[in-house]
Amino acid sequence: xxxxxxxxxxxxxxxxxxxxxxxxxxxxxxxxxxxxxxxxxxxxxxxxxxxxxxxxxxxxxxxxxxxxxxxxxxxxxxxxxxxxxxxxxxxxxxxxxxxxxxxxxxxxxxxxxxxxxxxxxxxxxxxxxxxxxxxxxxxxxxxxxxxxxxxxxxxxxxxxxxxxxxxxxxxxxxxxxxxxxxxxxxxxxxxxxxxxxxxxxxxxxxxxxxxxxxxxxxxxxxxxxxxxxxxxxxxxxxxxxxxxxxxxxxxxxxxxxxxxxxxxxxxxxxxxxxxxxxxxxxxxxxxxxxxxxxxxxxxxxxxxxxxxxxxxxxxxxxxxxxxxxxxxxxxxxxxxxxxxxxxxxxxxxxxxxxxxxxxxxxxxxxxxxxxxxxxxxxxxxxxxxxxxxxxxxxxxxxxxxxxxxxxxxxxxxxxxxxxxxxxxxxxxxxxxxxxxxxxxxxxxxxxxxxxxxxxxxxxxxxxxxxxxxxxxxxxxxxxxxxxxxxxxxxxx
Amino acid sequence: xxxxxxxxxxxxxxxxxxxxxxxxxxxxxxxxxxxxxxxxxxxxxxxxxxxxxxxxxxxxxxxxxxxxxxxxxxxxxxxxxxxxxxxxxxxxxxxxxxxxxxxxxxxxxxxxxxxxxxxxxxxxxxxxxxxxxxxxxxxxxxxxxxxxxxxxxxxxxxxxxxxxxxxxxxxxxxxxxxxxxxxxxxxxxxxxxxxxxxxxxxxxxxxxxxxxxxxxxxxxxxxxxxxxxxxxxxxxxxxxxxxxxxxxxxxxxxxxxxxxxxxxxxxxxxxxxxxxxxxxxxxxxxxxxxxxxxxxxxxxxxxxxxxxxxxxxxxxxxxxxxxxxxxxxxxxxxxxxxxxxxxxxxxxxxxxxxxxxxxxxxxxxxxxxxxxxxxxxxxxxxxxxxxxxxxxxxxxxxx
Numbered sequence: 001x002x003x004x005x006x007x008x009x010x011x012x013x014x015x016x017x018x019x020x021x022x023x024x025x026x027x028x029x030x031x032x033x034x035x036x037x038x039x040x041x042x043x044x045x046x047x048x049x050x051x052x053x054x055x056x057x058x059x060x061x062x063x064x065x066x067x068x069x070x071x072x073x074x075x076x077x078x079x080x081x082x083x084x085x086x087x088x089x090x091x092x093x094x095x096x097x098x099x100x101x102x103x104x105x106x107x108x109x110x111x112x113x114x115x116x117x118x119x120x121x122x123x124x125x126x127x128x129x130x131x132x133x134x135x136x137x138x139x140x141x142x143x144x145x146x147x148x149x150x151x152x153x154x155x156x157x158x159x160x161x162x163x164x165x166x167x168x169x170x171x172x173x174x175x176x177x178x179x180x181x182x183x184x185x186x187x188x189x190x191x192x193x194x195x196x197x198x199x200x201x202x203x204x205x206x207x208x209x210x211x212x213x214x215x216x217x218x219x220x221x222x223x224x225x226x227x228x229x230x231x232x233x234x235x236x237x238x239x240x241x242x243x244x245x246x247x248x249x250x251x252x253x254x255x256x257x258x259x260x261x262x263x264x265x266x267x268x269x270x271x272x273x274x275x276x277x278x279x280x281x282x283x284x285x286x287x288x289x290x291x292x293x294x295x296x297x298x299x300x301x302x303x304x305x306x307x308x309x310x311x312x313x314x315x316x317x318x319x320x321x322x323x324x325x326x327x328x329x330x331x332x333x334x335x336x337x338x339x340x341x342x343x344x345x346x347x348x349x350x351x352x353x354x355x356x357x358x359x360x361x362x363x364x365x366x367x368x369x370x371x372x373x374x375x376x377x378x379x380x381x382x383x384x385x386x387x388x389x390x391x392x393x394x395x396x397x398x399x400x401x402x403x404x405x406x407x408x409x410x411x412x413x414x415x416x417x418x419x420x421x422x423x424x425x426x427x428x429x430x431x432x433x434x435x436x437x438x439x440x441x442x443x444x445x446x447x448x449x450x451x452x453x454x455x456x457x458x459x460x461x462x463x464x465x466x467x468x469x470x471x472x473x474x475x476x477x478x479x480x481x482x483x484x485x486x487x488x489x490x491x492x
Numbered sequence: 493x494x495x496x497x498x499x500x501x502x503x504x505x506x507x508x509x510x511x512x513x514x515x516x517x518x519x520x521x522x523x524x525x526x527x528x529x530x531x532x533x534x535x536x537x538x539x540x541x542x543x544x545x546x547x548x549x550x551x552x553x554x555x556x557x558x559x560x561x562x563x564x565x566x567x568x569x570x571x572x573x574x575x576x577x578x579x580x581x582x583x584x585x586x587x588x589x590x591x592x593x594x595x596x597x598x599x600x601x602x603x604x605x606x607x608x609x610x611x612x613x614x615x616x617x618x619x620x621x622x623x624x625x626x627x628x629x630x631x632x633x634x635x636x637x638x639x640x641x642x643x644x645x646x647x648x649x650x651x652x653x654x655x656x657x658x659x660x661x662x663x664x665x666x667x668x669x670x671x672x673x674x675x676x677x678x679x680x681x682x683x684x685x686x687x688x689x690x691x692x693x694x695x696x697x698x699x700x701x702x703x704x705x706x707x708x709x710x711x712x713x714x715x716x717x718x719x720x721x722x723x724x725x726x727x728x729x730x731x732x733x734x735x736x737x738x739x740x741x742x743x744x745x746x747x748x749x750x751x752x753x754x755x756x757x758x759x760x761x762x763x764x765x766x767x768x769x770x771x772x773x774x775x776x777x778x779x780x781x782x783x784x785x786x787x788x789x790x791x792x793x794x795x796x797x798x799x800x801x802x803x804x805x806x807x808x809x810x811x812x813x814x815x816x817x818x819x820x821x822x823x824x825x826x827x828x829x830x831x832x833x834x835x836x837x838x839x840x841x842x843x844x845x846x847x848x849x850x851x852x853x854x855x856x857x858x859x860x861x862x863x864x865x866x867x868x869x870x871x872x873x874x875x876x877x878x879x880x881x882x883x884x885x886x887x888x889x890x891x
Contacts, residue, residue, distance in 0.1 A: 343615040352627040363631045378749045380632060386749035410648040410755050413700040414640035416617045423700065426634035427644055428755070428879070436751055438879060440634040446700055451651040462631075474632055 002123050003165025004300065005130065006309065008060035009156040009274040010052050011261060011317035013443045014324040015039040018149055024327035028144040035149040037236075038259025042324050043138045043153040045333040045420040046442055046460040049076045050086055051473070052155035053136035054093040054459045058403065059313040060132070060157040066094060069159070070128045071101040073119050075111030075135035075266045079104060080461075080471055082186050089473070090134060092364035093459045095400055101128070109182075109232075111135065111266035112156070113290030117298060119160040120169045130161030137265035140334045142190050148330075150234045152262020156270035156314075166306040167277065167286065172298035173215040179203055179293060189336075196235065204233050204242055204291060211295035212246055212287070219299070223247045226299065227284035228276045230254045232268040232291065260318060266292070273300075275314040280306055322443075332420065335464075345418035348465045351472055361398070366457060366475045368435065369396035377401070377435035399435075401457065405480055406431040408453045413446035429455055429477050442476040454480040496771040501591040502725035502732040503717050503888070505534025508848045511713035511835040512682035519555050519609045520565040522714035527566060527605060534718045535728055541718070542599030543572040547586035547606035547840035549579060550619045554609035562605055572599075579875025580787065581740065582606060583715070583843020584884035588738050590719050600724055606845075607714035608838030618710060618839075639707050639790065641877035643699035646792040648755035650701065653807050657701055658693075663810040664791035665692040668705045668833055670819050671788060675830020677861050682711045683834040706791040711836025715844035717851075731855045736868065737771035737887040739764045747879045758793075760883035761800035761874065768885040769802075774868065778803045781887075782866035783853055784818070784826040785846035787874035788833050794826065797872055801885070820861065828853060828861045843873035843884065850888050 018036040026033050043052060053074055061069075072094075074087035087102035101122075105115040112135030119131035136155035141147030181199040182191040193199065208231065216223060223229070229248045233239040236258045243253045254276045256268070264271055269290035276286055284302040289295055324330060331337040359380070361367045368379030373392035376385065377399045385392045411427025418424075425441040427449075441449070442460055455477040462474040507529030509522050531538050546562040548555050555561050559573040578585045583606035590602035613619050618638055625633055650660040669689050675681040687705055695703035725732035741763035747753040765777075774780045781803065788794040798809035803824060804817075812818060818826035827833065829849040832842060850869030852858045868889045875882040 343613070344617070344620055347620045349627075349630060351631075355627045356631060359628055359631060376750070382745075382749060386745045388744060388746055388750070388752075410644040410651075412640045412643035412647055413697070414635075414637055414643070415696075416637045416639050416698055417635050418620075419635065423697075424635050424640070426636055426640065427647075430751060434751065436749070438634060438748060451647065463635075472631060 001165055001168065002120070002162050003160070003168035003303070004158050005161045005163050005165055006060045006064055006159040006311070007157070007166070007274045007277050008056050008311060009154065009271045009314035009317060010055035010059060011041050011154045011314070012043040012047055012052065013320055013322050014042045014044055015321050016042045016324045016327065016330050020327045021149055025144040032144070032146060032149060035146060040149070040262035041152040041154055042330050042333065044443060046462070046476070047138065047153070048080050048461055048471070049078045049136040049138045049155070050080055050089055051459050051461060052138065052153065053086070053090045053134040053157070056136065056155035056157040057090060057094055057132060057134050059311070060159055061094065064159065066096055069096050069100065069130050069132050071103070071119070071122060071131040072096065073103045073105055073115040073131060073133050075105040075115035076137055077106060077109065077111060077266055078137050078139055079106060089364065092360065093473070095361070095365040095367060095402065109265050109292030110290040110294065110296050111292070112268070112270045113288065113296035113298070116158060116160070116270065117172050117174065117296055123160055123162060130159060133158045133160060133270070135267040135270045137267045139265060140190055140336060143331070146196065147191070150263050152264045154261060154264040154271055155267050156274045158270065158274070164305050165303060166309050167300040167302045170299050170301050171215070171219045172296065173211065173218055174296045175207070175211050175294045177207055177294040179207055200235050200238050204235065204238060205245065208289055208291045208295050209242060209245055211297050212289055215297040224249050225285055226252055226287040228252055228254050228280065228286040230269060230272045230276055230286060231289035232256050232263055232272060234258070234263040271314065277302070277306065278310070278312050278315055282306055329421070341418060348463065348467055350468060351465065351470055363474055365400060366402035367398050367400050370399035371395055372397055377431065377433060379435055379437055401431055401435065401437060402475060404431050404433055405454060405456050406437065406477070408449060408451055408455055409436065410451060411441060411449055425449070437477065440476045441478065443478045448479060456480040497591055497595055497738045498736050498771055498773070499722065499734050500595040501719050501735040502722045503719050503735070503847070503851055504725050504728045504732050505530040505536070505718035506716065506848045506851050507533065508680055508715040508845055509713050510680045511711045511838060511845070513611050514712040515611065517712060519561065519607055522607050522609070522712065523562060523565040523605060526607070526714040526716045527603070530716045530718050536601065536718070539569065540601050541571065541603045542601055543590070543593050544568060544603040544605065545586040545589045546573065546575045547577070547582035547604070547843065548575060548608060549577050549582050549839035550608065550610065550624070553619050554612045555607070578882045580789065580837065580839050581843060581873045581875035581882045581884045582840045583845070584871065584873040584886055585740070585843070587717055587844060587847060587886070588740065588884065590717070591735055591738055594719055594721055601718060601720045603716060603718055604844060605714065605716040606840035606843060608840045609712050610710045610838055611712050616710065637699065638877065639699035639702055641879065642790040642792055643702045645755060645796065645878045646701050649792065649796065652754070652756050661693055661701060661703070663795065663813055664706050665689045666813050667788070667791040667794050668692050671827045671831045671833035674820055674828055674861060675834025678830050678834065681830045681834040682709060682836045683830070702790055702792065708789050708832035709836040711838055713835065713838040713841045713845065715841045715848050717844055717847060733851050733854050733888050733890065735886065736889045737768035737885070739768040739771060740882065740884040741767070742882045743880055757796050757800050758874065758878050758881055758883065760881045761797055761872065761885070764883045764885040765801045768887055772868070772887040774887065777801060778824070781824055781868050781870050783828055783850065783863055783869045784824055784872070785829070785831070785849050785869070786826055786872040788827055788831040789837060789874070793874065801870070801872065825863050828858065828863060843871065846871040846873060847886065847888070854888060854890050
């Protein structure tokens with residue numbers, strides 16, 4: 001049966017208290033005091049929409065045979081390259097087969113839902129058994145406006161395919177409307193919009209409401225048939241109003257998480273859907289609407305299988321948090337402040353794209369080698385085995401490290417290295433199953449670490465060459481969540 | 493059958509500039525001054541030098557590639573001149589090449605010069621490793637510096653031997669304090685002040701757990717040696733210093749790629765040291781070595797080197813340090829000249845600056861740093877990082 005086979009979401013660890021935003025900029029726009037409730041997610045300086053998509057996908061694919069994925073559709077309005085496909089890079093990081101179809105879906109906040117519906121369209125065609133869908137945003141906004149309050153960073157992923165699904169797609173309806181609630185030309189840093197009252201009234205309260213009503217007419221079901229109703233709306237007060245207009249039963253309204261995350265653009269409908277699936281019951285009908293230049297509306301029905309696949313990535317991400325501490329840090333992380341990085345920090349050696357090409361699976365996939373003569377894993381891949389008892393030449397096979405855990409062998413916090421958020425933390429990891437990794441660490445403070453501590457690997461943006469407009473990616477170690485290690489997962 | 497270098501080469505002249513942040517001294521100035529001192533010390537006509545080696549690591553800062561900068565500065569008359577580099581062990585590498593040229597009979601008198609102009613980068617610390625790690629490595633290596641790479645060894649050492657942060661840092665502080673006390677007596681050192689333990693303990697952290705005074709400084713400088721056969725040496729002076737051992741060991745990749753390295757020692761030091769002792773005929777280093785010039789880039793390096801060179805027992809160097817075993821008035825003085833701690837570390841020059849101190853000490857010319865009747869002096873010159881290193885160990889004597 002075709003349906004959602006797995007699901008997951010990822011939120012970055014850092015949270016910015018909205019009171020810190022108004023403390024910094026409220027004087028310039030006192031109306032924003034009204035928005036200063038709760039906190040929003042802020043991607044770390046080494047995260048972007050690609051890295052967060054990889055995290056969401058990796059969580060979704062935990063325990064899944066990656067070689068069975070036939071396509072990857074990635075939805076985002078904030079991909080790092082306008083030319084150089086994001087979905088390809090995410091697929092490389094997940095070490096998926098190369099003979100797959102990868103597609104970026106961009107340009108609108110319904111990119112995530114459109115990617116999901118396109119995945120359902122694709123599954124079942126020849127050679128397309130499973131499609132991985134991801135949506136991710138890492139957003140910037142101008143200082144003093146509403147957007148820096150309302151936006152959040154995050155990602156979600158769903159695996160759609162032929163198998164034993166936890167939810168099946170029952171029907172969908174899409175409208176395409178050039179309603180300009182926001183626009184951004186290539187090269188522009190920030191999105192520009194129009195009056196919020198206009199966007200709320202003509203956009204959410206008209207286009208979204210009309211699309212949902214048209215959908216309900218089409219499928220001839222009342223709104224109260226749905227156990228969960230998912231639709232993002234960045235205007236928190238109006239979210240409830242729209243729900244009332246549609247007649248949504250209050251207990252079924254899925255929280256848009258504005259007070260703990262913010263609006264994650266193209267990722268948000270899928271993030272909310274992933275959260276909804278975490279505590280969905282068999283036979284629940286879940287209605288989803290994704291708004292942006294029109295609206296996608298669809299509903300899924302949960303199957304009995306949900307009881308065997310109780311992954312809680314969104315809940316775990318929400319719980320794994322650290323205070324960012326200041327508004328200025330958010331600005332620097334997003335490259336919005338002209339920072340004095342010192343002469344050492346300005347140095348950026350060029351990326352040899354030919355070397356990157358040669359080492360691509362090593363760099364993006366964290367794939368090293370294992371000597372078939374003695375069995376020792378080693379990274380980076382070695383033609384001559386590094387085991388002093390072995391030394392065999394050309395007996396190596398590829399060996400993936402990215403989805404393995406490890407423990408800290410040693411580490412340091414380096415104040416001399418140029419770092420966006422000093423100290424630069426790095427060390428050596430003893431990998432479960434063998435081999436060592438000498439890597440940067442991320443999403444931790446020095447005080448969090450100790451020799452012997454469990455860690456996992458995460459793809460991050462390793463460097464940003466602003467002179468040449470190129471970011472380099474590689475893996476870093478981060479403390480493994482105790483919660484994630486002990487999640488319920490009873491399927492075989 | 494290879495015989496080794498023992499007693500086949502003698503040092504007849506050495507030179508060493510003052511080390512420091514020498515904003516007004518060019519590489520040419522440093523080379524000319526160091527070599528002038530050595531030539532005068534040897535009492536030879538400069539044209540008798542038959543071959544020369546130049547040690548320089550960060551050629552992109554100031555000097556540039558090839559051996560031409562040395563030949564140009566000195567106006568060497570079309571003799572063989574070669575540039576060598578092996579990270580921080582470059583100085584001893586140049587010395588080794590000069591010695592082997594003499595021992596092989598390729599030339600009668602050879603010159604080894606180490607020079608570095610690090611203070612043209614415009615920022616503190618060593619030049620960024622960005623491009624010097626190579627285009628492939630920079631895609632996967634962490635954003636590391638030398639202090640960080642060695643600090644990892646301190647993290648591991650403290651953990652392994654159950655040292656609290658305070659206890660571990662206290663041992664390291666004693667090492668730095670002692671070097672500063674020695675350097676204060678040395679007119680050629682960059683840092684010439686004593687530093688109390690308390691100040692070292694409270695100093696800002698550079699790379700945890702190493703603080704400011706656990707790290708040698710970055711400086712400019714040059715040092716050089718003129719070597720020849722023992723026969724020619726006897727014609728020139730009666731106090732020539734003999735090379736007893738000269739060994740280099742380079743990592744096999746085990747520390748970086750394998751899982752057997754314990755993170756609390758430097759394997760290349762152990763290997764080079766073992767071979768050097770065998771070459772020099774030293775069986776019990778703790779009883780036979782008179783003085784040590786070790787690569788104290790960081791206090792932790794010196795601590796583990798005492799163990800790696802089999803002078804202190806494994807895990808026991810801390811006790812020896814606190815007992816004053818390595819003090820200037822101790823059993824085996826370490827860094828009598830103040831070491832990298834007080835001289836800083838112009839990469840190519842350091843290995844030769846170490847030999848310079850051993851040379852002066854063995855000749856009784858070390859002034860108020862003079863050790864009583866030294867017999868064998870050992871230099872230890874370590875390049876790279878504990879996880880990926882090259883180490884040279886050399887031993888010198890009088891008879």
